[in-house]
Amino acid sequence: MRPIEDTYRHKGLRKKLVDTVRSKGITDEKVLQAIESIPRHFFLDSAFDEVAYEDRAFPIGEGQTISQPYTVAYQTQLLEIKPFEKVLEIGTGSTYQATVLAMMGAQVYTIERQRKLFDGNKNFAYLKKFPSIKFFYGDGYEGLPTFAPFDKVIITAAAPQVPEKLIQQLKPGGMMVIPLGAGEVQQMRRITKLENGVLKEEVFDNFSFVPMKEGKKG
Ligand code: SAH
Numbered sequence: 001m002r003p004i005e006d007t008y009r010h011k012g013l014r015k016k017l018v019d020t021v022r023s024k025g026i027t028d029e030k031v032l033q034a035i036e037s038i039p040r041h042f043f044l045d046s047a048f049d050e051v052a053y054e055d056r057a058f059p060i061g062e063g064q065t066i067s068q069p070y071t072v073a074y075q076t077q078l079l080e081i082k083p084f085e086k087v088l089e090i091g092t093g094s095t096y097q098a099t100v101l102a103m104m105g106a107q108v109y110t111i112e113r114q115r116k117l118f119d120g121n122k123n124f125a126y127l128k129k130f131p132s133i134k135f136f137y138g139d140g141y142e143g144l145p146t147f148a149p150f151d152k153v154i155i156t157a158a159a160p161q162v163p164e165k166l167i168q169q170l171k172p173g174g175m176m177v178i179p180l181g182a183g184e185v186q187q188m189r190r191i192t193k194l195e196n197g198v199l200k201e202e203v204f205d206n207f208s209f210v211p212m213k214e215g216k217k218g
Pocket of ligand 1: 065066067090091096097098111112113114141212213215
């Protein structure tokens with residue numbers, strides 16, 4: 001069962017979480033504001049109520065996780081989101097990352113390959129606040145050619161290589177943030193498609209994500 005109450009206690013814990021994420025080096029105030037206002041415990045089973053505001057990943061079923069808040073903040077900060085930008089997210093999972101992006105004014109297109117996780121978000125009442133998020137069941141490696149091009153692409157699963165089709169769906173001047181690596185640990189990279197089509201790649205810290213898998217799981 002999902003919790004439905006957002007108490008003063010939860011709000012207080014969120015402020016502390018923001019302090020923690022800030023102390024780890026996140027400076028984008030819009031990212032921090034989004035973390036402060038989104039009730040992360042809504043995205044978890046009520047069994048996690050006591051720990052929902054610890055800076056950790058938690059299970060969301062089907063062997064998947066809601067990312068650690070610091071990781072969400074880190075990727076989002078690298079994306080440099082501006083209001084009304086079109087953002088493609090691969091790996092909807094709990095929808096927490098998608099709501100952070102939407103809270104910052106992005107138009108979010110998010111894809112999940114696991115039917116059960118996709119269906120589980122259909123009756124999640126809190127998402128009614130975010131009409132700017134569009135949900136898709138499919139294989140993230142294919143992207144969404146119908147809705148391309150995107151200003152930004154965020155991949156929230158460990159990608160063994162840069163998905164070529166997603167680079168194609170990026171606008172000139174657009175950016176992709178991707179945890180790259182086939183092993184236990186991935187390097188966060190930011191790939192910018194310059195106006196002339198040339199790709200510029202920057203390397204950031206190491207993280208550990210669940211793997212980005214091929215195809216859909218029904
Ligand atoms: N952004 C999520 C993190 C979820 S974990 C959140 O905020 O909670 C990564 C998710 O990526 C999992 O749900 C997994 O099923 C999904 N995933 C893995 N490979 C994928 C693919 N090829 N296409 C779409 N989703 C994928």
